Amino acid sequence: MSATANVAHARTTADVVAAVANAVARHSPVRIVGRGHWLDAGRPTRDASALLLDELSGVVAYTPGDLTLTARAGTTLADIAAVTADHAQWLALDPFGPLDGTLGATIATASAGPLAHAFGTPRDAALGIEAVTGDAAIIRAGGRVVKNVAGFDLTRLFTGAWGTLGVITEITVRLRARPQVDETWSIPVPANNGALEALCAALRAAPIAPLALELIDARLAAALSLGDHDVMLIRLGGSEESVRAQRDAIRTVGAAADAPAGVWDALRTSDPPGSAVVRFSDLPSRVADTWRAAREITSLAGGARQHASVGRGIVRVIAPPNDDAAVTALVHAAARAATAIPERLPGTCWSALTTPMPNAELARRVKRAFDPANLLNPGILGIEP
Amino acid sequence: MTRDELAIALRAIVGPRGVLSRPAELLPFSADGLPTYHRPPKLAVFPSTREQVIDVIRLFAREQWPFVPRGAGTGLSAGALAGGDAVIVGLNRLTRILSLDPVNRLAVVEPGAVNVSLTRAAGAFGLYYAPDPSSQSACTIGGNVAENSGGPHCLKYGVTVNHVVAVTVLLPDGEVVSLGGAHGETPGYDLLGAFVGSEGCFGIALDVTVRLSPNPPAVRTMLADFTSIDAGARATSAIIASGILPAALEMMDGPTIRAVEASIYAAGYPADAEAVLLIELDGLEAGLDADARRVEQLCLDAGARTVRTARDERERARLWQGRKKAFGAMGRVAPALVVQDAVIPRTRLPDVLRTIHDIAQRWRIQVCNVFHAGDGNLHPNIGYDPRDSDATDRVHHAMREIMRACVDAGGTITGEHGIGLDKLEYMPLIFSPASLDAQCRLRAVFDPDRRANPDKVVPQHACREWTQAPAARAAATVPA
């Protein structure tokens, strides 16, 4: 059976239950699909029938005064942005990929973007979920309030589990007030030795509280029309008065130039289709070293790029499709690195990553507890029951 | 192995001063910070080193003996009580701060390190540990991890789980695993996120790596007083809806104010007020005064009599002191105190507080509300005399009604105190049987024998695996 041979469309949680129950009855694996943008992310799954959630969508509950929103998994981030913008609020998650990606996929993959610098990752935003586990049971975890320690934290466990423990059908997220002023500045990073470290130190010491602090290499900068050298993008937000003071502070750090408002959306959608992507991370104090190590990969191929969430110490490396040298170097680097998270790789490359997953035995037990027959996205995380 | 034989074996590991076995000496361990529950343990063991903790737990694993980890015993859900054969494992002697990295703002601490000691040690570098439960002067980091503790400043800065980056866990079977990591992202399931808040049911934290935060460059602490709870609740909703995110937004009602003002921690709250809001704004200096003026106007619009801002650090400390010691100050109101903890959507504050007031009147009890209003995290506390059985009954009826009112408003049964023993009966109010069973399955991943803090958090009858023994129990025991 191939993924296209058998497709189920779920419009309700009951549909999901029926689909999973059917899968259980037929011992037939299920590939969970939102809008299908990220099907090339994660390890290749075994042949499975697709369970499409894009029509399991819509906002279930939104009381602006509570700063929480409950939506079905197939609701797109763009739709949530539109609904919340009317009340000067936003869901501060900006994962890389098309802007109409779904909330379900964002939570299931725990995908974070530059705003994680200030607002944290999906694990910090998700307050509660409804999901259908591998034995077709509907479970709820967490709740719709911003603080909750009732019971064991299945919300965190399912966030970032890539659908392998259950099909997430509904999610409650924490919203934030949109800053009155939201503007971005770019500072060129000189190429000389130690310049990056000096800039990072200066920004660290400056009286600023950026929403995002993203280092962009020259090639990506060019693609984003930010010039032809490495730049530091600094997103400032807050009241007029607060942003004015921060703007002044940034100007003392370097030659800050106004960046176009659309630069963040452009960055999110800048990965060429079919790219291989790996994130490397280490302590934030070593981000310059991590950046230079990544440079050794990107310098191999004309189309390779890299950018980094400086405050979090994460460098994201994008190798263009069909550039074997870059992809091979990327895979080798990922295999050697202490902490590398491959997002997308050509299917044949995953076998080169032999580093065992930490706590593999515990992970297997978790998988067995929620999807004992290994029917949900089988193999995508490399955790076999 | 009998209890006495176990005591001998434990003494061989931790020495004679590390084991308590006589009834009188076990008495102080029969309750935690919620003394309405009493369960004298069979034994209590106090390891002084990480190696001793491991040896003790491995002994329990060999003997299939249940145990209950305990930090400072300041918890408020009767979670650190050991019933049946369970032995208390006191971690309060492992108090060291193992390392402190001011550049990456990380610290590694032993589980018995006291919360405030971390902030003291980090202070030299202009850093602090953000989660600040009211018991921070006594509670331990290990206990905070177990309960996923909150505190007033968690409104802006998040609760314990947002500040823990790694934990070395001793599983109940004696295996040591590292969850999370300080050196970047961790692949696979968020086992760290699952461990934080697991109330001692998943194992023992041998060390905890926490994130430290830089001291905010500027702070404004404000006190607004109101002649009705309703007005205070409306002000809270208005501030949250305005988009300003205070570092803390705390509310105290009239009875609480008067208890505090009668204690040695009198904070200068107006004694005739029916509600005060303690509001703290922090962040960059620029723009903070403008935010403070907006907050002041919102309070006045909601009916505040006065809004004043602390002029200096001393006045700020005094205003906070009253809030932090409020719970203890109620000790002078009545000989026993039920401390409750529930969360509601913040727009529901005015009507739920009215409902609580009505419930209190109907049952003729005195409710003192002191809580994290900004989070919607209520703490209705009820003082009573436990020797009066009629009063005790009324208190328990009222409590149940209050809990149900919070759940009906879309809330939850605990925001920071945990389930422990105290909230077990409320779990079915918010979770379906399947959802409770899912929690049992997760527990079985870490502790298939259910020996770590047994009988807590999830009602045992909710676990299908226990009655039907299907998938999860098999899953937990099938070899890989």
Place this chain on the structure above:
Amino acid sequence: MTATRDTPPACALPGTLPPLADALPGIMTCVHCGFCLQACPTYLALGDENDSPRGRILLMRAVAEGELPVDDPDVRRHLDRCLGCRGCETACPSGVPYGQILESARATLNQRQPPPRIARLVLAVFATHHPLAATLWAARVMRGSRLAALLARLPGRVGFSFAMLAASAPAMPARPYATRGRGTRGTVAALRGCVMEGLFAHVNRATERTLEENDYHVTPAPGQRCCGALHAHAGDLVGARALARANIAAFERAGVDYIAVNASGCGLMMKEYGHLLRNDPAWAARATAIAQRTRDASELLAAAGPVAGAPMALRVVYDAPCHLVHGQRLHHEPLAVLAAVPDLVTTTLPNADQCCGSAGIYNLLQPELAQRVLAPKLDEIAQDGAPLVATGNPGCMMQIGAGLRRGHIAARTVHPVELLDASYARHAHGVPAPRR
């Protein structure tokens, strides 16, 4: 002497001995929050909640409610280990009167099983005038002969006792001067005390001079005795009450506005005379009246300014006696005394509010634990590096002083008024005081 009136109050529970039953309402104010744990020196040293205020309160409650027998050896051991420093009272948000509960419990326990012989001996000596005077005289002779300094090198408890004696010698030479006060702030009689007058007469004289220099009129109060604090803390409430009655009578005769006490343990005891004699109809009101007139010497001095003396360029580190900071809740007054000495650089120990382990005769009864409690204090003093440690209680001066001596830390203990007195002496002998 009036007959003792230790009849059980009407509310005593059946089967319970009176003093502890009387303390039950106080016990019930404990909400078990645990905020006291980190304020308790023995909990910090031993890590056992039985040796914490919360644990001890539970033990005492179990005895009061008949759950545990009065002669339970575990209860006894853990109560014996309590320093009575009352650091927990400062930490307690519920206002549990821990010190009073402890004294009641000890009195109750003593009715069933007397305290150790050495404690009884010490208390007996302090309760009787002539043997006490003779003992202190012998101690002074010993100290003067420098034999104490030699014996202070002996190991263990004996050596430490002599080190304590040696530490009571003046750290700085006193230079008497003619005081110039106007006596306008009221009349004061000083509690001469037993150890104070016996071993710290120099501090008593300094106290009198500094009070006079600050416009108090100091008059004697003959007939006064030991304050009774040692007895009360050890549970000998009968003995404590007898001494209290003698002192009340003596100070009534003196007819003064204030009673100045320069030993914080004694000051606290006198401030609690009202509580001590609350069930004695003939004395309760008189006790309260005397208690209300009692002041620590630093309180009187701080109320008067105090006037500045001549500059002394010295470093001193302040350590708060428990019964001053926790018992009497006086934080700023001793620092105000030190601040009146120009050029004196005063620091405060990081954990100045933690007990030093002296605690009356505690260091005699629990020598090992007293040393463990003292150790972090000595570390902090060594870390600070100041040559002088100021603290306003003789027990603390001797305990810390002995620890410094035996730990080879180059610092001596002084009473804050000694420094102020020296500053005044310098002024009187020609060094001008700067104008304020």
